[in-house]
Amino acid sequence: MIDDLDKEVIRLIQxxxxxxxxxxxxxxxxxxxxxxxxxxxxxxxxxxxxxxxxGATLRHQKAGYDSNAMVAWLVPDERVDEVGHxxxxxxxxxxxxxxxxQGDWPYNLFSMVHAGSREQCRKIAQRMSDAVRVKDYIxxxxxxxxxKTSMEYF
Amino acid sequence: xxxxxxxxxxxxxxxxxxxxxxxxxxxxRLGLSESEVINCVRKLKDRDVIRRIGGNFHSSxxxxxxxxxxxxxxxxxxxxxxxxxxxxPGVTHNYMRSHDYNIWFTFIAEDMDTxxxxxxxxxxxxxxxxxxxxxxxxxxxxxxxxEV
Numbered sequence: 001m002i003d004d005l006d007k008e009v010i011r012l013i014q015x016x017x018x019x020x021x022x023x024x025x026x027x028x029x030x031x032x033x034x035x036x037x038x039x040x041x042x043x044x045x046x047x048x049x050x051x052x053x054x055g056a057t058l059r060h061q062k063a064g065y066d067s068n069a070m071v072a073w074l075v076p077d078e079r080v081d082e083v084g085h086x087x088x089x090x091x092x093x094x095x096x097x098x099x100x101x102q103g104d105w106p107y108n109l110f111s112m113v114h115a116g117s118r119e120q121c122r123k124i125a126q127r128m129s130d131a132v133r134v135k136d137y138i139x140x141x142x143x144x145x146x147x148k149t150s151m152e153y154f
Numbered sequence: 155x156x157x158x159x160x161x162x163x164x165x166x167x168x169x170x171x172x173x174x175x176x177x178x179x180x181x182x183r184l185g186l187s188e189s190e191v192i193n194c195v196r197k198l199k200d201r202d203v204i205r206r207i208g209g210n211f212h213s214s215x216x217x218x219x220x221x222x223x224x225x226x227x228x229x230x231x232x233x234x235x236x237x238x239x240x241x242x243p244g245v246t247h248n249y250m251r252s253h254d255y256n257i258w259f260t261f262i263a264e265d266m267d268t269x270x271x272x273x274x275x276x277x278x279x280x281x282x283x284x285x286x287x288x289x290x291x292x293x294x295x296x297x298x299x300x301e302v
Binding site: 051097101 | 168
């Protein structure tokens with residue numbers, strides 16, 4: 001379990017690390033602990049799997065990934081595991097989840113595809129479809145970004 | 155972007171060193187000097203290639219609930235709907251997409267009940283009745299680093 005000091009550490013690293021020689025020393029000072037203790041806490045959060053990743057988050061468009069599509073698949077329940085793992089193996093897929101379909105939304109497997117153009121996204125989806133032998137899928141292209149931020153937990 | 159920029163970007167997305175002088179360690183890995191790496195990272199942030207450097211957490215391991223919401227919003231209501239939805243700090247991503255379900259946003263909160271209640275009040279305030287919450291039942295992949 002995490003304690004109040006962990007929450008304080010999370011609060012400080014969920015934002016943006018200052019670009020300085022000793023960035024963790026700056027944050028440690030704000031938390032009122034030593035740099036070494038702060039670093040230990042961060043490493044421990046990572047070891048526990050609470051901190052999934054520590055590093056730079058890019059603006060995809062500026063990194064040459066202009067297009068993204070959410071590819072939604074209609075997969076028979078008994079094939080969801082197999083197909084989910086197979087789609088996850090595609091380099092172009094960044095996220096892959098099973099979700100429970102609802103009402104007039106029948107698709108139960110979601111994969112995010114990032115590529116240089118919509119045409120490339122379509123081609124990648126076609127390759128994925130061929131590989132997993134699932135024909136029932138749709139591409140939802142992102143047309144506008146209204147918000148993109150990281151969660152402030154504490 | 156030059157080759158040095160790309161090498162640094164590929165290195166600091168997943169493998170940012172959690173040590174006292176992370177840029178010195180990166181510099182050693184890449185055969186550069188510490189100040190070269192720092193200057194380069196500052197430049198990439200100024201140009202907004204790097205959005206932030208920090209932690210990404212497993213929301214469920216912090217006992218938070220998360221979901222993906224899809225809404226059917228008529229064109230004339232989009233602006234207001236987005237304004238209302240984005241007011242909530244737990245909404246971290248929000249996109250317009252090419253489908254009848256045209257607005258898609260992620261929502262993180264203390265528990266699923268809170269999320270459901272907020273969605274109901276968003277419906278009441280905006281008159282958008284078709285909002286679906288599609289929580290993940292299984293995660294096959296999360297890979298947020300991009301090869302550049």
